[in-house]
Amino acid sequence: MRTFTVSLLLAPVLWFAAVSAHAVTPTPQLPIPPAPSLPNVASYVVLDYQTGQVVASKDPDLRRAPASLTKLMTAYLTYQAIAGGSLRLDESVPVTQTAWKTGGSRMFLQPQLPVTVDQLLHGLLIDSGNDAAVALAENVGGSQSAFVTLMNDAAARLQLHSTHYSNVDGLPDDNLYTTAADVSRLSRDLIQQYPQVLQITKLQSYTYNKITQRSWNPVLFRDPSVDGLKTGLTDASGHCIDATALRNGRRLIAVEMGAPSWSSGTDAIEALLNYGYRFYQNRELYPAGKQVGMASHTDWSPMQVPVKVAQAVVVTIPRNREGDIQTRVLWDPKVQPPFAQGAVLGQLELSIDGKVLRNVPVIATERVRKASWLDRLWHRVRAAI
Incomplete structure (x- = not known):
C-alpha cells in the first residue's frame, strides 16, 4: 500500500x-480496454457495491420507462416498514378487490386466500406480481396514492434526482421514469440496508396458490454468481435487467435498460460484469x-x-x-x-x-x-x- x-x-x-x-x-501495463459499447442497449451502468464507484456506463442519466424495476422501491419501502415495526414478515395481509383485479404479471392473489408480507415480497420480486405490489402499497401506505408519495419522498432522500414514480407496479405511465444510474444507486442502498432481499431475489422460482412461477431474471439461469435483483418489460421500456453478482468476495451491480430481448439483455449484463471483474479491482x-x-x-x-x-x-x-x-x-x-x-x-x-x-x-x-x-x-x- x-x-x-x-x-x-x-x-x-x-x-x-x-x-x-x-x-x-x-x-x-497494457492499457485497460474501453467498456463494452453494447449498441443494442439504450443505457447501462456498472457499479462497485463496496465503494459506490461507477466502473463503466453508457448514457447513465438517460430517462427511461422503468417498467417493473419500479418494484425495487416498493420492496425498499416495505422493508423499511418492517424495520420500523409497523409491519411483520409473518403478518397476514388482506387482499382487496383492487389488488386482486390488477392486470399484468401476477402472483395470483385471491381475496379469501391468506397471504403474508413475506409471501408478498416473494411474489413481488420473483413473480414480479403487480397484485403483490398493490397489496403491499395499500398496507404500508394506506392507499396506492399515499404510497406513491412515499416512493417519491424516498427517491429524493436517496438522491435519485432523475427518478419519478406515478404508480407502485411499473405499468406504463408518461410520468413514471428513472435512469440506469438511479437504479444502480437504489439497488446498492436496498442491499446495504436490507441484505435479506438477496435471499429472495436469488431464487429461481416461487410457488403460491399452488402455482409455481419461474423468476423473470434470466441471468440467474446462466450465471451462478448472480443473486438478484429485478427485471422490467413494457413496450416503452424494452427489456431491462438489474443484476448483482458476488465473485471472490466482491459485489458488482450491473443495470441495462432498453435491450431488444431477454437474451440480448442477459448477454449485455454478462459482458458488463465480466468487464468490471476482469479489469477493475478494489484496493x-x-x-x-x-x-x-x-x-x-x-x-x-x-x-x-x-x-x-x-x-x-x-x-x-x-x-x-x-x-x-x-x-x-x-x-x-x-x-x-x-x-x-x-x-x-x-x-x-x-x-x-x-x-x-x-x-x-x-x-x-x-x-x-x-x-x-x-x-x-x-x-x-x-x-x-
Whole structure:
C-alpha cells in the first residue's frame, strides 16, 4: 500500500502535509480496454457495491420507462416498514378487490386466500406480481396514492434526482421514469440496508396458490454468481435487467435498460460484469483511523494537528494502477477554532488521470482551541523561520 506525498498551501498561515511513505514505481501495463459499447442497449451502468464507484456506463442519466424495476422501491419501502415495526414478515395481509383485479404479471392473489408480507415480497420480486405490489402499497401506505408519495419522498432522500414514480407496479405511465444510474444507486442502498432481499431475489422460482412461477431474471439461469435483483418489460421500456453478482468476495451491480430481448439483455449484463471483474479491482489505501497528514494554522492551539480518516479508504481502480493514484487535501475554510476531536477539517481527494475517484473526510485527532495573541505571535515567528 502506498501513501502519496502532497503539500498544499491552503492559506498564508495554513498548510497540510500528507504522511510520507516509500515510493512505488509503477510497472508499465497494457492499457485497460474501453467498456463494452453494447449498441443494442439504450443505457447501462456498472457499479462497485463496496465503494459506490461507477466502473463503466453508457448514457447513465438517460430517462427511461422503468417498467417493473419500479418494484425495487416498493420492496425498499416495505422493508423499511418492517424495520420500523409497523409491519411483520409473518403478518397476514388482506387482499382487496383492487389488488386482486390488477392486470399484468401476477402472483395470483385471491381475496379469501391468506397471504403474508413475506409471501408478498416473494411474489413481488420473483413473480414480479403487480397484485403483490398493490397489496403491499395499500398496507404500508394506506392507499396506492399515499404510497406513491412515499416512493417519491424516498427517491429524493436517496438522491435519485432523475427518478419519478406515478404508480407502485411499473405499468406504463408518461410520468413514471428513472435512469440506469438511479437504479444502480437504489439497488446498492436496498442491499446495504436490507441484505435479506438477496435471499429472495436469488431464487429461481416461487410457488403460491399452488402455482409455481419461474423468476423473470434470466441471468440467474446462466450465471451462478448472480443473486438478484429485478427485471422490467413494457413496450416503452424494452427489456431491462438489474443484476448483482458476488465473485471472490466482491459485489458488482450491473443495470441495462432498453435491450431488444431477454437474451440480448442477459448477454449485455454478462459482458458488463465480466468487464468490471476482469479489469477493475478494489484496493484499501488507508485503514480506519490511519493518520494521513498534519494540518497547521497559526490561529490554532496547538498549531499542528494530526489528521486521520475515520473509515477505511477503499477505491475501485483499473488493475495495477495503484501507483498512479494522486491525492490532495481540500481544506474547509469554514472550520474555525475551537473545534473538538473528530471535527472534519477537509476532504482527502483521490484521483487517477485527473478523474476523481473518491473524496474522504479527514478529521482532527485532538481538540483545538483558538490561540492567544502570544501564541499567534510565537506561531508566526516559527512559521517564518
